[in-house]
Amino acid sequence: MIPPAFEYMRPNTIPEAIALLQQHGEDAKILSGGQSLIPMIARPAYLVDINRISGLSYIKEERGFLRIGGLTREAELESSPLVRLKYPILLDTAHVIADPQVRNLATVAGNLAHGDPANDHPATMIALGAQVVATGSAGERIIPIEEFFLSLFSTALQPGEILTEIRVPVPTVKSGGAYFKLERKVGDFATAAVAAQVTLDASGAVQKVGIALTNVGPTPIKAKKAEDFLRGKKLDEATVRQAGQLAGDEAQPSSDLRGPAEYKKGLVKELAKRALSRAAERAGR
Amino acid sequence: MATKQMVRVKVNGRDREAQVEPRLLLVHFIREVLQLTGTHIGCDTSHCGACTVVLNGKTVKSCTMFAVQADGGEILTVEGLMQNGNLHPLQEGFKQEHGLQCGFCTPGMLMSSYVLLHNNPNPSEEEIRRGISGNLCRCTGYQNIVGAVQFASAKIEQGKMAEGVAK
Numbered sequence: 001m002i003p004p005a006f007e008y009m010r011p012n013t014i015p016e017a018i019a020l021l022q023q024h025g026e027d028a029k030i031l032s033g034g035q036s037l038i039p040m041i042a043r044p045a046y047l048v049d050i051n052r053i054s055g056l057s058y059i060k061e062e063r064g065f066l067r068i069g070g071l072t073r074e075a076e077l078e079s080s081p082l083v084r085l086k087y088p089i090l091l092d093t094a095h096v097i098a099d100p101q102v103r104n105l106a107t108v109a110g111n112l113a114h115g116d117p118a119n120d121h122p123a124t125m126i127a128l129g130a131q132v133v134a135t136g137s138a139g140e141r142i143i144p145i146e147e148f149f150l151s152l153f154s155t156a157l158q159p160g161e162i163l164t165e166i167r168v169p170v171p172t173v174k175s176g177g178a179y180f181k182l183e184r185k186v187g188d189f190a191t192a193a194v195a196a197q198v199t200l201d202a203s204g205a206v207q208k209v210g211i212a213l214t215n216v217g218p219t220p221i222k223a224k225k226a227e228d229f230l231r232g233k234k235l236d237e238a239t240v241r242q243a244g245q246l247a248g249d250e251a252q253p254s255s256d257l258r259g260p261a262e263y264k265k266g267l268v269k270e271l272a273k274r275a276l277s278r279a280a281e282r283a284g285r
Numbered sequence: 286m287a288t289k290q291m292v293r294v295k296v297n298g299r300d301r302e303a304q305v306e307p308r309l310l311l312v313h314f315i316r317e318v319l320q321l322t323g324t325h326i327g328c329d330t331s332h333c334g335a336c337t338v339v340l341n342g343k344t345v346k347s348c349t350m351f352a353v354q355a356d357g358g359e360i361l362t363v364e365g366l367m368q369n370g371n372l373h374p375l376q377e378g379f380k381q382e383h384g385l386q387c388g389f390c391t392p393g394m395l396m397s398s399y400v401l402l403h404n405n406p407n408p409s410e411e412e413i414r415r416g417i418s419g420n421l422c423r424c425t426g427y428q429n430i431v432g433a434v435q436f437a438s439a440k441i442e443q444g445k446m447a448e449g450v451a452k
Contacts (some may be wrong), residue, residue: 001329005287008307008353030356038349039331047307049354075343099419100397101334104343105350186406186418187332 001045010049014056014162018137020048022160028164032071033106034096036114056164059083064132065167074103074111087168088282089177089197096179099187109163112148114168115155115219118189122149123221124179125166126212127195133165134158143168149219175199176282178273181214184258190215191258192267194223194247196275198235200283206230211243211272216251216264221245226272235280244273292356296321297365307353311345312336314352315362322450323363323392327421334420337393338362343418344400361400366399374440375433384433386424393420398434407438 011017019030029044031037032051051057058070061081066087068077073169074174077083077094084091097103097111097120111121112132123147125132130145141161148156157163171177181193192213201207209230211223233239248269254259293302296319302401305421311441315338317323323345331349339361366373375398378384385391394417400418401408408416413434414427424429 002310002313003308005306005308007287008290008351010353031351034351034354035331035349038351051354099334100416101337101344101346101419102331102349105345 001039001063003038003273006043007046008049009046010052012052012054014053014135014164017048017050017053017162018135020046021159021162022137023049025159028159030113032110032113033073035102035106036110036116036119042122050162061170064170066170068108068166068168070107070109070162070164070166072108074098074106074108075100076101077108086171087128087177087197089124089128089179089279090168092179093120093195096181096183096190096193098119102187109166112145112166113155113157113163113283115149115151115153116214117149117152117219119220120179120181120190120193123193123195123212123214125168126220126222127177127179127197127210128168129210130169131167132163133167134161135164136161137190140164140196146222152218171197172199174201174283175208176279176284177210178275178278178282180275180278182267182271189258192216192251192253192264192270192271194271194275196272196279198230198276198279198283200235200280204234206235211276213247213251213268213272216253216268219250221250221252223250223272225250230276235276240273240276240280243276244269244271247272290353290356292352294355294357295359297360297362303325305352307351310348311338311340311350311352311355312347313361314355315347318352321362321364325389325392327389327393332421333390334393334397335390336397337420339396339400342400342403344397348417357420361396361399363395366395373399374437374444375402377438377440378433379430382429382432382436384425384430385422388421390422390424394422394430398430398437402434402438406441408434410435 024046028046031047031049056069058069098273177197179195198209199208213221224245248265251268255261289304325335327333336348
């Protein structure tokens with residue numbers, strides 16, 4: 001679609017970009033991968049293209065965190081040996097986002113900052129207990145991912161801030177995660193999807209657990225009841241089934257073209273079971 | 286009217302430049318400014334992949350990118366596949382294996398397959414299907430497209446072996 005006219009700006013540094021965003025306030029929007037922004041009809045008067053800012057594209061472990069730069073593309077997650085080896089849940093997620101061409105441009109940070117509950121990384125990052133770094137004129141501020149998604153298309157990012165880094169705690173031994181999504185066809189948003197990340201203790205009981213749901217509510221949903229239920233328990237079949245039931249109850253889907261609400265709740269139940277079982281396998285149950 | 290911006294790109298090996306409005310999509314730049322109409326506009330909403338081109342070695346949907354974003358980059362379109370009057374092995378494969386019927390998706394399919402084979406010269410059937418998963422075809426059921434890519438993969442391999450013998 002041919003969009004209405006806008007002014008285009010291409011800063012080379014983060015401070016330049018922040019200055020432009022502050023100058024134009026609510027009229028300005030950040031252009032990152034652009035794969036959600038460009039197809040949207042509503043358009044800002046100013047687009048601040050941050051793609052030429054150097055040093056924002058990386059995937060590395062440093063000081064206790066996996067750090068994903070603000071301009072890291074989904075395709076880079078897919079091709080990262082570190083992600084493949086230690087963060088299979090991120091690989092699961094990147095694989096089912098849109099399609100190869102879109103993943104070449106789409107950024108992980110943009111997938112979060114867009115605030116779309118149908119996006120896939122929000123649930124994954126909630127399950128992983130990630131943090132995001134928001135950089136503004138006053139410097140950096142760390143936002144826990146649970147506090148990041150406020151409502152539909154609305155996040156804790158302020159107009160003059162850029163999401164410059166995502167931090168995922170480096171998993172300890174006996175940790176594993178998985179992301180299961182049902183989509184009608186390649187490239188579609190999830191009918192429903194579930195992310196699960198577990199850490200087991202020496203006896204095989206759940207020490208830490210994160211479960212989150214995609215596209216079954218106005219924001220990604222952290223399945224707290226299922227998480228509470230699982231702590232201290234071994235992930236046997238009955239326990240996993242019960243956790244899936246609880247997660248299904250926590251979903252708040254609406255009926256739409258992808259299916260009736262009841263069906264989506266049932267789907268969450270099943271996907272949660274599968275995600276938890278795979279996570280447990282990967283943790284070395 | 287927004288401030289026009291200069292876009293300088295190398296397209297199929299040739300330097301091209303133009304002053305464009307920022308809102309001009311890359312696909313419109315390629316088709317209307319550069320007059321390279323081999324790249325198709327299908328859905329215009331980032332779903333179908335008919336507009337796929339190669340930008341700096343990676344496939345992108347040129348309907349979901351502004352021309353100004355490509356400034357300084359290198360673009361390969363379907364017009365750039367033929368070399369010295371010879372069809373690219375992929376083009377030959379699509380012809381030999383009936384990898385198209387109406388042909389509308391073909392330019393995008395070719396560009397996705399081109400990058401796929403560049404990164405993975407001997408893909409499995411699953412890898413081929415994954416590689417073209419961002420391109421919709423409504424005629425072939427994909428089977429013959431997979432065959433066309435396999436044809437090209439084998440042909441490129443043979444070419445390399447022949448070159449090796451010649452040396």
